[in-house]
Amino acid sequence: MGKEQTIVAKFGGSSLADAGQFKKVKDILRRNPDRRYIVPSAPGKRDRSDEKVTDLLYECYGRASRKEEYRPVLDKIKARYQEIIDELELSVSLDKEFQMMEQAFISGAGEKYAASRGEYLNGILLAAFLGYEFVDAAEVIRFDRNGNFEDERTNFFLADRLVNIERAVIPGFYGADDAGNIHTFSRGGSDVTGALVARAVCADLYENWTDVSGFLLTDPGIVDHPKKIDIMTYSELRELSYRGATVLHEEAVFPVRREGISIHIRNTNHPEEKGTLICSRIDPEDEVPITGIAGKRNFVAVSIAKNRMNAQVGFCKRLLEAFDENHIVFEHMPSGIDTICVILPRDVYQEKREAVMASLERLLAPDKISVDEDMALVTVVGKGMRSVSGIAAKFFTALGEAGVNIKMIDMGSNEINCTVGVSNQDFEKAIRALYDALAV
Numbered sequence: 457m458g459k460e461q462t463i464v465a466k467f468g469g470s471s472l473a474d475a476g477q478f479k480k481v482k483d484i485l486r487r488n489p490d491r492r493y494i495v496p497s498a499p500g501k502r503d504r505s506d507e508k509v510t511d512l513l514y515e516c517y518g519r520a521s522r523k524e525e526y527r528p529v530l531d532k533i534k535a536r537y538q539e540i541i542d543e544l545e546l547s548v549s550l551d552k553e554f555q556m557m558e559q560a561f562i563s564g565a566g567e568k569y570a571a572s573r574g575e576y577l578n579g580i581l582l583a584a585f586l587g588y589e590f591v592d593a594a595e596v597i598r599f600d601r602n603g604n605f606e607d608e609r610t611n612f613f614l615a616d617r618l619v620n621i622e623r624a625v626i627p628g629f630y631g632a633d634d635a636g637n638i639h640t641f642s643r644g645g646s647d648v649t650g651a652l653v654a655r656a657v658c659a660d661l662y663e664n665w666t667d668v669s670g671f672l673l674t675d676p677g678i679v680d681h682p683k684k685i686d687i688m689t690y691s692e693l694r695e696l697s698y699r700g701a702t703v704l705h706e707e708a709v710f711p712v713r714r715e716g717i718s719i720h721i722r723n724t725n726h727p728e729e730k731g732t733l734i735c736s737r738i739d740p741e742d743e744v745p746i747t748g749i750a751g752k753r754n755f756v757a758v759s760i761a762k763n764r765m766n767a768q769v770g771f772c773k774r775l776l777e778a779f780d781e782n783h784i785v786f787e788h789m790p791s792g793i794d795t796i797c798v799i800l801p802r803d804v805y806q807e808k809r810e811a812v813m814a815s816l817e818r819l820l821a822p823d824k825i826s827v828d829e830d831m832a833l834v835t836v837v838g839k840g841m842r843s844v845s846g847i848a849a850k851f852f853t854a855l856g857e858a859g860v861n862i863k864m865i866d867m868g869s870n871e872i873n874c875t876v877g878v879s880n881q882d883f884e885k886a887i888r889a890l891y892d893a894l895a896v
C-alpha cells in the first residue's frame with residue numbers, strides 16, 4: 457500500500473451545480489481517500505443559459521438594498537439549494553439560514569456578505585452529503601477591517617484548526633475580519649481558498665476540479681481543437697494567465713508555489729482524463745519547447761525619442777516616474793539607442809492620455825513622442841525554448857509567411873517567453889500561424 461497523502465480538492469461552481477454533480481464529486485473522493493480537505497464554490501451554471509447562484513445573490517442583495525422587489529430572486533436561490541437537498545435526500549434544512557440571510561439583506565449587511573452565502577450554504581450541504589466536518593471560512597480565512605487579506609494569520613488559523621480534523625469542507629471565496637464582517641476575494645476566488653488550505657495543511661497536491669480537462673495550448677475560439685497542456689511550471693502558468701489564458705484565479709498560484717505544492721487541474725465530468733499538472737520544475741526530458749500561446753488585443757505603444765538618450769543618467773528612472781505618478785502599470789518597455797517605447801493597455805492610455813503626456817514632457821523633454829494605438833500582443837511561452845535552437849527562426853518565419861507585420865519584439869531574459877506586437881486585425885492570424893508552426 458502507498459503512503460498516505462493529503463490532497464486538497466477544490467470543486468468549481470459547475471462541478472457542484474446540482475445533485476447529479478454532487479454525486480460525481482462524491483465518486484471522485486471515494487476513488488482516492490487522500491482527498492481530505494474539500495473547498496466548494498457556490499452552485500454554478502447547469503447549462504449555458506442558466507444563472508450562477510453568486511450572480512443571483514448579488515442581484516438579490518442589490519434589489520433588497522434599493523428597496524425593490526427581491527423575493528423572486530431569493531426564491532430562485534432557495535430553489536437551487538432545495539433541489540439539491542431533495543434529490544440527495546439530505547436531512548438538512550436551510551430554512552433558518554435563509555431567514556437570517558434575508559434579515560441581513562434587509563438590514564444592509566453588504567454585498568460581500570451576500571455573495572459569500574453561495575459558498576457557505578453549498579459547503580453546509582456538501583459536508584452533510586459527504587459526512588465531512590464543516591469549517592466556516594469566516595473563522596479561518598482572515599481579512600483586516602479594510603478588507604485586505606491577511607496571509608500569515610490565515611495560515612496560522614487554518615493550520616491550527618485543521619490539524620486535528622481528518623476530513624473537512626471549507627467553503628471558498630470568503631473570510632472575515634476580527635469584528636466578524638465578511639470579506640471576499642475577487643470573482644473566482646474559491647481557487648485562492650483552495651490554495652490557502654493546501655498550504656496550511658502542507659498538502660502533497662492541490663487538485664482544482666473544474667469543467668475543462670486542463671489548459672489548452674491556445675484559445676479554442678481561434679484554433680480548432682488545440683492540444684492540451686499536460687504539464688507546465690508555475691512561471692509558464694503566470695505568463696499564460698497574464699496574457700489571457702483563464703482557468704485558474706491568478707492569485708491561487710502564490711500560496712502553493714512557495715511551498716512547492718503542485719496544482720492539478722482536473723475535469724469533474726471526465727475524471728478519467730489526465731488534466732494539466734502545474735509544478736515548480738519539470739524534468740528536462742519532459743520539457744517541450746512550446747507550452748502555450750496566448751495574447752490580448754488593444755494595447756498602445758508610446759515611443760519616446762531623444763538624442764543621446766543612452767548617455768543620460770536617470771532617463772529611464774524619469775520615464776518610469778511619468779507612468780508611476782499617473783498610477784499606470786505598463787506591460788513592456790523595449791528600447792533602442794535613442795528611443796524607448798512603453799506598451800500599456802489602450803483603455804488606460806485613453807483615460808490618462810493628457811496627464812501622461814504632460815508628465816513625459818516635463819520629466820524628459822523628449823525630441824518626439826509618437827503613439828501607435830493599434831497593437832495586440834501575442835506571447836509564446838515555453839521553458840524548453842531555452843534549450844532548443846531554431847524556435848525563434850520558426851516563430852518569425854511563420855509570421856512572415858502569414859503576412860503578419862511585427863511592430864514590436866520582446867523576449868524575456870529568462871527565455872520562457874517571446875512576445876510580439878502586431879496590429880489588432882492580425883491578432884488571430886498571428887496566433888494561428890504560430891500554433892501551426894510551433895505546436896503541431
Ligand code: ASP
Binds near residue numbers: 574644
Ligand atoms: N462563486 C464565486 C464566483 O462566482 C467564487 C468562485 O466560484 O470561485 O466568482
